[in-house]
Amino acid sequence: MSTVALLTGALDGGGAASPADFMAARQQMAFTLGFHIVFASIGIGLPALTLLAEWRSLRTGDPVYAELARRWMKAAGVLFAVGAVSGTVLSFEMGTLWPGFMDTYGQVFGAAFALEGIAFFIEAIFMGVYLYGWDRLTPRAHFIVGVPIVVAGLMSATFVLTVNSWMNQPRGFKLVDGEVTDVDPLAAMFNPATPVQAAHLILASLMVCGFLVASVYAVGLLRDRRAGRDDRYNRLGFAIPFSLGAVCAPLQVLVGDFAVRFVADSQPAKFAAMEGIEHTRAGQPFKFAVFEIPNALSLMLRYDAHATLRGMDSVPAGERPPAEVVRVAFELMIVLGVLLLALAAWWGLAWYLRRRRAARAGLPWHPWFLRAAALSGAAAVIAMEAGWTVTEVGRQPWIVYGVMRTEEAVSPEPGLRFGLYVVLVVYAFLAFATVSVLRRMRHEYEPAVPDAPAPEPSPEKTGAAS
Template sequence: MSLLLLLADAPGAAPVADAARGAASPADFMAARQQMAFTLGFHIVLASIGIGLPAITLLAEWRSLRTGDTVYAELARRWMKAAGVLFAVGAVSGTVLSFEMGTLWPGFMDKYGQVFGAAFALEGLAFFIEAIFMGVYLYGWDRLSPRAHFLTGIPVVIAGIASASFVVTVNSWMNQPRGFTLVNGEVTDVDPLAAMFNPATPVQAVHLILASLMVCGFLVASVYAVALLRDRKAGRVDRYNRLGFAVPFSLGAVCAPLQVLVGDWATRFVADNQPIKFAAMEGVEHTQAGQPFKFAIFEIPNALSLMLKFDAHATLRGLDSFPADQRPPAEVVRTGFELMIVMGMFLLALAAWWGLTWFLRRRAAGRVGELNARADLPWKPWFLRAATVAGVAAVIAMEAGWTVTEVGRQPWIVYGVMRVEEAVNPNPGLRFGLYVVLVVYAVLAAATISVLRRMRRRPEPAAPADSPKEKVPA
């Protein structure tokens, strides 16, 4: 999640006594929530890169096979090496999360593990397939034929998407629990398939995969945007950096408008199935007909009812129609939702400008003078500066979105079935685990950044030494 989730304290979420398990102290209860939020927020970025970077790598290698351009091949080799490093780090952070599920939330795992356990088993299988083929792909450079080597990368992409999708089925089940029956508090009639393919799975899975591709695309492109700004100051633009920017940015630009459509789908799903979360997202405090749309300091009368129900006078439920002890921390949820929208609109604007430039260049392809005048449009300093920020903006949007998803479900760990305080480990000392995790992850992050910085240097030139560099258009 994000800092918003670390600071969230859901009403009614204070530990309560349990005759069988006891209760965690308020400090340990909050520490458990903060530790899970921090480790999830750290891991989700690595998971996004694990989905997106292999896809970007294969796209570059495919272009190399089609055009014979060695720059694409060099980029693919560089990106997959970085993916290998981040895959290893992601495996560590993912393992920590799997242990935390048992050590921090034993009540949850003990009662419902049998319902969603199959999804975690399938995720583990997909993870092993991804790891095996990533090793083959990395080792296969210069050892396999170009076509065979390209084919070994396809399972990496597919397995990465499958792995993330199986994990998302668990989170979607927590939002829309299915596949079991409660009899006197005991779980019976378990149906793992019904649990995995619950109503929230399609929208959450598509939303996450698109977000991962978009985050990775803009994040990688931002690195090359910085390099291009430095090249412009030197009076030239290295083609390696141009293609290194164009390939991932194009992927992010394609995903941005699709994510807006899927986001609308997700919002409507939440409105129908988790109305209290929707009320918190939109800042709807009171039930009324003709709800206004509020954003920051702006308010449009009747607009929210019109957008959601296509009826300007439709009645939408507010937070006041739900019991106080079942309401999420509305300010946190709303802030996260607005932050996600702002970052998403910024990325969409950059994607639209990139697409418009591509269209104008294609249209002017037969008119050389016009093409030359427009060829430099996406490489202007202001655009590259905005693209530099885009990587961070995409990460913020993802973290804010996860904050909305998780904090908006509070005070439930399983929506409408189990509260968070019923799931937490009642044993003392959980806060010390948080301190250890913070230190370990700080070391892990520093080591990862150090390794990636050492990998920045290009091992070989992208073109023969006597080939001229591209000149920056006037």
């Protein structure tokens, strides 16, 4: 869902809304999007993890895989419901907070929202059949029923992303005397930004879900280690989602590099804010925190150490995004992404050594690895939120890049800030209820899963293997 996720920044210009209401509208949309995107990511990744565990159960007959699949899909059902609520709120906010945007351009991207609605209903229908079908369908039929959940979830996310990508690269219409004409919905959906943004979000969602689920089981493994237990349920519950996150991490680096290059060409002001480029010059240095490498940014971006890159001074003052917000968010995303990549490399190296030595002791059950893995879920969520901040704040002051300014889209009705207060209270209750339900589901689990053959050795026996 595309929004104006601007937490701070200058207000240029005399929109109809008061400055307080204008900022409240931005903050409300930013908060609700930041809340929803976590559940949307889990909705993409958790059904995929469930099907993977169920497939392994069908292949091996191992009851541990079956129990993981059952519990993960129950949790997915709860989170799907919460995501549906928060997504509905976002849909209403698009009309109530930004009527100028919806009235003018709704006909351009409306088809994408319609297709997203169809995908959502398909996902919901098969989710119900899948949950109700436990022990009522044959194992193979039950697995097949789960496939449309994954496909529909991916399609739903992609259709929504086409709207956001259109806001960054508007296509598929003509603007004549302020009126939208010659609408081409397909050109709007498949604009130049769609492939890179869709790939970037889907990989981010899979990473977030993988590391977030794995972090729960990492805590369980640490507790097992302290208690001298060897719980295969926790080990498999960790290995499956962490492997998903570890596989997506290097792919995300490649897609992210392409995304940065795309932004440099299509939104130079956003790129200048991301990289902290104040002045246009040849041979731009690469800056990170207090470090600076001469000519490195020009070399990395254009493969020419003396290439000229545009700075913030090339953009009119009224069209510049809040550079500090964008740069801090970009650097935070990069740092956390590199740390997650390093953790994934640790896991991958250990897996390779295990395969080469044919020894189970190769997997990294070292306590420090598990402690880092326990933090990986929160790190992935923060990195994704930082990435969305870069995308949305970096587009300011435009709600539709180069076409409509944000203050032109906001509702002129007074009292928008009171809506923000209501949303904060309601979402606090929703978050509390969600956590309470998930905790209750966790406590209902009794570790009575029958032992599978040939369990791996306990972390106590592996010592400091890494």
